[in-house]
Amino acid sequence: MTTKRLLLVMAACTLARASAQQAPPAPAAAVAVAVDPDLKLEGASPEQADLIQRAKAELDRVLDSDDFRKAIERATFEGRRLRLANGDIQEPDNAEILKIILEGRERQTQADNKMTLDVRLRELRRGTVGSTRLGSVGKITTSYWFVNRCVEGNDPYSMAGHLAHEWMHKAGFTHYPDNSARGDVPYEVGQIVRKLARDEQTAKNKALGLSAEYDRLPGYLLDEAEDEVID
Numbered sequence: 653m654t655t656k657r658l659l660l661v662m663a664a665c666t667l668a669r670a671s672a673q674q675a676p677p678a679p680a681a682a683v684a685v686a687v688d689p690d691l692k693l694e695g696a697s698p699e700q701a702d703l704i705q706r707a708k709a710e711l712d713r714v715l716d717s718d719d720f721r722k723a724i725e726r727a728t729f730e731g732r733r734l735r736l737a738n739g740d741i742q743e744p745d746n747a748e749i750l751k752i753i754l755e756g757r758e759r760q761t762q763a764d765n766k767m768t769l770d771v772r773l774r775e776l777r778r779g780t781v782g783s784t785r786l787g788s789v790g791k792i793t794t795s796y797w798f799v800n801r802c803v804e805g806n807d808p809y810s811m812a813g814h815l816a817h818e819w820m821h822k823a824g825f826t827h828y829p830d831n832s833a834r835g836d837v838p839y840e841v842g843q844i845v846r847k848l849a850r851d852e853q854t855a856k857n858k859a860l861g862l863s864a865e866y867d868r869l870p871g872y873l874l875d876e877a878e879d880e881v882i883d
């Protein structure tokens with residue numbers, strides 16, 4: 653090898669080493685979750701169906717955002733109980749919770765990057781937003797009173813939060829010690845989705861000089877209402 657070529661090889665090695673040192677940490681595996689486009693809806697009027705489709709679009713957008721990932725990574729969950737199919741309880745950390753969401757991993761499915769959200773509307777007692785069978789691949793039940801309030805309030809954001817909350821039950825996350833618990837994984841994920849969806853709309857309206865119509869919504873929708881998880 654000539655001296656010149658040797659120098660070139662050495663230079664190349666130096667460059668390679670420098671770039672290896674400066675390289676940012678490898679990004680997490682590319683995962684992109686989306687709401688299953690085949691959203692099935694049962695018992696919905698055209699207005700209710702339209703609201704739920706808008707909520708689905710909001711949820712899709714939030715799930716795809718860096719803000720969502722950061723919010724889940726930083727979230728303080730007051731409960732993180734995940735019940736596995738064999739009955740064992742795990743308490744996954746924030747990174748694992750985010751991974752389950754981004755992989756679209758319902759308890760009974762493998763990672764398919766799809767959130768399956770079959771929704772049926774039912775009459776539930778006032779105060780009960782919805783119910784989901786824990787770890788189920790079946791339907792999410794949403795109450796008529798809740799969807800009607802969202803329609804009246806032009807509020808797909810609370811519905812998006814509700815859908816995310818119920819999906820966490822499909823993934824196996826439960827309320828503990830009972831359904832009156834707050835601040836756990838399903839509640840926090842629901843609130844994060846709702847807040848990010850609303851923030852985005854606030855920013856858009858502000859940029860357009862529009863009034864924030866949704867800010868006049870009754871703010872209680874997810875804050876005061878309960879949901880039921882059926883074990």
Ligand SMILES: [Zn+2]
Pocket residue numbers: 817818821827838879880881
């Ligand atoms: Zn719940």
